[in-house]
Amino acid sequence: MTPLYAILIGVAMGALIQRVGASSPRVILQNLRLENLSIIKFMATTIAIGMIVSYVVDAAVPGVMHWDVKPTYVLGVALGGLIFGVGFALGGYCPGTCVVGLGEGRKDAVVAIVGGIVGALVFTLVYTMILDPLIKPMDLGKVRIQDYVALPPIAIALVLGGGMLALMRALPTNPGRGSDA
């Protein structure tokens, strides 16, 4: 059943990304220029709700969640994020939103996907060269906040998620335009 669930989750994600405007490079650039915070607030809300629901379910039914935490190799993760940010601001797409854009009939999204496939090919070819300088050093492993904070994970999730939701509620959606919609 997993393939069916995964397709349905992808369809739901694609529809939500389209509805909120995250597959529009114009809207992404408005957000990165901090003129319109709708996508930033959407992402923070997604993270906060997902965090609270996941950890509540985990506390209610221990062992039921399929956690899969990515390793924290500080250099590669940080450098990859910095490179990603430049591409995000240049093209206005991320690896998922350009695939949603394809479904909407956006041609520049198709070009971004082709760029992404070439980027993946180049990464594949240089992987063994960057393994030692960027991926192996400073690897903290699959660490989470609860590995450093001596509180039950559900307590951290409620405080952090609740704080994010309160902050998003307080922030204006269109800074400078006096609207809090």
Added chain:
Amino acid sequence: MTTAAAMRNQPIATAPSGSALPPWALLGLLFGLVGAASILLWGPIGVSGTYPRVIGALFRLFDGSVAEANPYLVKMGALLKPETYLVIGLPIGGFLATKLGRAPKAPACEMVHAMERTTGTRYRDAFIGGFLIVFGARLAGGCTSGHIISGIMQMSISGLIFGAAVFASGIFTAKSLRKGA
């Protein structure tokens, strides 16, 4: 999609009438539930790993020994993974949301920077942007979905580092480039 139908004719970033929640909050709430459902069903959502898996599948189509000789393609494994099905769902969701939501047709090509005067220069930026997001995401081990949404949702340190790096460099780059139309 009931969500798309419910959001019918709602312009982006303005509060729907009769709803207490602005679109970013309602759509973020739904996306958060989808993200938690994914962890419950099989594992956290992700997208960018699919790009190198497509490369691996293409190599295997012609000469399997190339894929078997590349450590990164071996590490990423075969294409038949839940994540691949999720990526197949993304454009379907984008397409359905556009149709069911009766949204105005998405522009085939959206200019976002002053330097994008022709479709050719826009495609150039989309290609370089697409290249950098996937290269950066593979270096970091995840993208907006895997690191920022799923990662921070699970309270992972790698997601927090990647998210901070993406927005620092994305905001800096967006503010450095002159605004387009």
